[in-house]
Amino acid sequence: MSNSIKLTYQVSDDDFTRAGEASSNVKSKLKMMNVPPDAIRKVAISMYEGEINMVIHANGGTITVEISKDCITMVLADKGPGIKNIEQAMQAGFSTAPDNIRTLGFGAGMGLPNMKKYSDEMDIQTEIGVGTTVTMKVYIQ
């Protein structure tokens, strides 16, 4: 697509103090570009959940965001442990988050369901011991 913008973010492992920074950054960029608020909200929710999952479950990774006129594409790639059973992971309430993470307010098992709900398209590629790549699209009408 012509004149699209591509952004890249490195998400570090276990760095909760910066968690959500990539999502916040994308959100303010979209705001400046006058993207409709409901599309911004969808991107903010789905990207934040994916970003936090990378920190908590996969030792960080890389996020690329492509913003074009009619679509925002987010690709979240990590070299974490992979997801054993995607169907189970997608269920509302399923979580393997450890106790120290739960005390921070995570671990409801709602992240992946939120990502599915608030993105218009979502694809998960995962391999045990290799990593996980989540691709999400939000359309701008």
Next chain:
Amino acid sequence: MKISELTAKNLFATVNDGGNGDTEITKPFACDLLSFAMSKASSGCAWFTVMGNVNTIAVSVLADCACIVLCEGAELDEVATQKAQQQNVTVYRTDMPVFDAALMLYKEMQ
């Protein structure tokens, strides 16, 4: 009710003034689990929670909450305080339980 009005009422102690006094509070919202808050907190809400860490601030910004009210005497930790200052998030605190505090604001808004 605007944030500036809520601050002036002194129902809750101000922990951080986010400089958004003109923001209109739409309604109280209560939740502690971040993924629920992320999807259910509506724009302009006053978010009542006991979670005072940096992730609360992040979710509040992403969900466009008007302010955070820390309940049950919960404290905003140091990192979260810095983040709230950086991101201009208004944070209050109270010793009241979550429901009582949210109900008090609700009544004030009627």
